[in-house]
Amino acid sequence: MSPEPENAAAIEEVCLLAQTGVGDREAFRQLYDRYRVQLFSLAVRLVGNTGEAEELLQDAFVKIWRNAASYDSRKSRPFTWAVTILRRTCIDHLRKRRHRPGTTPLPANAEATPDYSTSEDGRHATETREDSARLLGALAKIPPNQRRALELALFSEFTHSEIARCLEQPVGTVKSWIRRGLLDLRTAITDSAR
Amino acid sequence: MNPQLEELACLYVLDRLDARERASFEACLLHNPQLAALVGELESALALRIRALAQLEPPAGLLAQIEARIDRLPATSPPAPAGRVASLGPGIARWGIAALLAVVVGVMALQYLRRVPAVAEHPFVIIVGLDSHRSTLAELPMPRRSQDADACFIQLASLAERFWEKPEDLPVKLRSTGEGGRGYALFDPATNQGFIAIQQLPASEPGQRFHFWILDTASGQTREAGVLPLTDSNRGLYFFSVAPAGEARPGHLDFFVTAEDPTTSQTTRPRGKIVLGDNTIF
Numbered sequence: 001m002s003p004e005p006e007n008a009a010a011i012e013e014v015c016l017l018a019q020t021g022v023g024d025r026e027a028f029r030q031l032y033d034r035y036r037v038q039l040f041s042l043a044v045r046l047v048g049n050t051g052e053a054e055e056l057l058q059d060a061f062v063k064i065w066r067n068a069a070s071y072d073s074r075k076s077r078p079f080t081w082a083v084t085i086l087r088r089t090c091i092d093h094l095r096k097r098r099h100r101p102g103t104t105p106l107p108a109n110a111e112a113t114p115d116y117s118t119s120e121d122g123r124h125a126t127e128t129r130e131d132s133a134r135l136l137g138a139l140a141k142i143p144p145n146q147r148r149a150l151e152l153a154l155f156s157e158f159t160h161s162e163i164a165r166c167l168e169q170p171v172g173t174v175k176s177w178i179r180r181g182l183l184d185l186r187t188a189i190t191d192s193a194r
Numbered sequence: 195m196n197p198q199l200e201e202l203a204c205l206y207v208l209d210r211l212d213a214r215e216r217a218s219f220e221a222c223l224l225h226n227p228q229l230a231a232l233v234g235e236l237e238s239a240l241a242l243r244i245r246a247l248a249q250l251e252p253p254a255g256l257l258a259q260i261e262a263r264i265d266r267l268p269a270t271s272p273p274a275p276a277g278r279v280a281s282l283g284p285g286i287a288r289w290g291i292a293a294l295l296a297v298v299v300g301v302m303a304l305q306y307l308r309r310v311p312a313v314a315e316h317p318f319v320i321i322v323g324l325d326s327h328r329s330t331l332a333e334l335p336m337p338r339r340s341q342d343a344d345a346c347f348i349q350l351a352s353l354a355e356r357f358w359e360k361p362e363d364l365p366v367k368l369r370s371t372g373e374g375g376r377g378y379a380l381f382d383p384a385t386n387q388g389f390i391a392i393q394q395l396p397a398s399e400p401g402q403r404f405h406f407w408i409l410d411t412a413s414g415q416t417r418e419a420g421v422l423p424l425t426d427s428n429r430g431l432y433f434f435s436v437a438p439a440g441e442a443r444p445g446h447l448d449f450f451v452t453a454e455d456p457t458t459s460q461t462t463r464p465r466g467k468i469v470l471g472d473n474t475i476f
Contacts, residue, residue, distance in 0.1 A: 025261070032257050040252040042244050050250070057252055061260045066267070074230075075220050076207075080237045083244065084209045135246040153208050154243065160210070178208065179201040186239040 009034075013078035014071075021069030028065055035079065039086050045155050046090040056093055060086040094157040138188035142181055149174050150181030195232065203229060207236040221433065225347055316384040319350065321357075322449045323366035324470040326374030326396060329449055332365040350382050351433075354389035358431045361393070368393070375470050379449050381408070387435045388419070395428040396469040401456040407464050408436055409448045409475065416463055422451065448475055 013034065019027035039060065043053035063085050071081055139147060145167070152163045164171045199222075205211050206219050223229055323330040336349065357364050357378070368376055375396035381388035390406055398404065404422040409415070419434040450471025452464045468475070 029257065032260070036252050036256070037249050038244055038247075041247045041250045044250055045247055054252060054256060058256065058260050058263065062263050062267075065260075065264050074224055077234070077237050077241075079241050080207065083240070087209060132246040135242055153210060154240070175201060175205070178210075179197070179204040182204045182207070182236055182239060183200060185243065186235050189239050189242055190235070 010077045010079070014073045017068050017071045017078050017081075020065065021071065028068075031064070031078075031082075032061060035082050038079075039082060042083065043086060043090055046087065046157070047094060052093065053090075056086070056089050060089045063089065091157040098157075134189060138185055141188045142184045145169075146177045146181035146184060149177035150185070153178045195228065199229065200232070203232050203236060207233060207240055316382070318383075319353065320381040320383060320447060321365055321378065322381070322471075323364065323368050323376075323378045324449065324451065325369045325376045326469060327473060329471040330366040331448070334365055346382060346385050347387065350380060350385075350387060350389065354380050354391065354431060358391055361391075375451075377470060379406075381447070381449070383447075385435075386438050387433070389431060389433055390419070390422070391431045392422060392429050395422070396451075396453070398453055398469075399455075402453045402466070403456065404469065405452050405454050405464065405466070406434065407450055407452065409450065410446055411448055411475075412446045418462060448472060450475065 013031065016027045016031045016034075020031060036057070040053060040057050043056050043060075044050055047053055047056060060082070064082055067085070071078065076084070142150070149163060149167060152158055152166065156163070158166065160171050160174055164174045167174060167177075169177075202211065202215070202219050206216065206223075211219060223233060318333045318335050321332045321334050334353075357380070361368065361378075364378060366378065368378060375392070375394050377390060377392040377394070379388055379390040395404065406419040406422060408417045408419055410417075417436045419436050420432075423430065423432065448471065450464075450468050450473075452466040453469045454464075454466040467473075
């Protein structure tokens with residue numbers, strides 16, 4: 001995907017959020033249409049089952065409705081803002097779940113595995129396959145330690161200290177790996193788009 | 195780019211900064227196009243990673259359930275009014291929490307160069323003490339000013355931070371007690387940016403808002419520098435910026451705060467009573 005359509009989409013989404021912020025239900029529905037698959041997929045990845053993910057996706061979209069007017073386009077893109085709302089919702093849920101009796105506080109080896117499932121169910125076939133292919137190539141260029149740290153930072157509720165424990169590294173090293181992992185991913189993706 | 199700032203950018207995009215770090219980073223982000231570009235690229239990478247997950251369609255009836263929940267929300271919790279989104283547009287003062295900028299200041303030291311030619315003409319920062327009767331201006335020489343926009347901002351923010359922590363170091367004396375409000379402002383005429391520190395907000399009528407203004411006493415032109423946030427503590431340190439306006443010399447500038455009625459809050463010139471600053475200037 002070239003940067004131009006991505007920027008054009010982001011501009012449209014800024015407008016949709018602004019309209020949602022003043023109570024425009026149709027703009028909200030359009031946002032839902034744009035984000036539902038990606039956010040639901042992320043929620044499933046974070047909490048591990050579709051039932052809870054449905055509940056959390058509902059919670060997140062109600063928060064998007066209620067907070068749309070406070071969105072500031074200078075601070076983040078609309079999609080990142082929506083992802084942040086969903087991730088926080090899921091992480092709150094996971095941390096509460098973790099504290100319930102009988103649940104495990106922290107997996108002994110909670111290394112996240114990148115998900116490259118090729119299931120066709122509900123897939124946005126072409127674009128997503130292209131994205132996946134680009135990402136596979138980009139991720140392959142990232143050193144494994146950085147990749148693991150980045151995946152845990154993105155797809156788990158763990159704090160930096162917990163990620164450090166999982167990876168048996170100091171927190172500073174883990175932060176550095178997360179930084180390098182994301183920067184390398186950005187560079188690899190940019191290179192592959194050329 | 196400074197690795198520390200890069201790390202902050204990554205952690206910001208991954209939502210892994212705490213509230214204070216996030217506020218400081220955002221204050222920095224608003225003034226640094228290079229940093230904003232990096233954040234944008236990191237957001238693209240993040241979005242691509244999420245799109246590359248196994249894409250799952252939520253149940254068909256989910257939107258209807260969400261809308262039913264929205265319909266049940268109390269009437270007092272709808273989206274905020276429309277004006278808020280546009281309230282930070284170009285030419286209007288941008289307010290932000292400036293406290294704790296020291297963290298940002300530390301990591302911004304190696305930022306890229308953006309030139310501010312006007313620095314050579316204005317090797318000073320204006321400091322004004324404000325209380326309910328008067329304003330007291332002083333010029334603080336800045337002999338070793340950089341022409342780098344970020345360095346200027348860092349210098350100003352550092353100064354604001356220092357005076358906030360040690361108001362006794364201010365070159366203008368503030369009333370220490372008494373009724374009414376008090377505060378001070380720092381203004382850099384080279385970059386048209388500044389900080390206003392409110393130590394005590396004046397009492398206000400319900401619905402009133404405090405507008406901060408800069409007056410060119412030679413031309414009579416006023417520039418609105420923003421609306422002071424009302425907080426429970428009645429104090430705070432805030433960043434502002436104004437549109438450039440001709441020559442700026444301490445003898446030709448004055449600063450004041452007015453209490454404006456809600457019906458005139460969209461005004462582009464002061465109409466209400468001066469509550470901080472020289473109340474005889476009009």
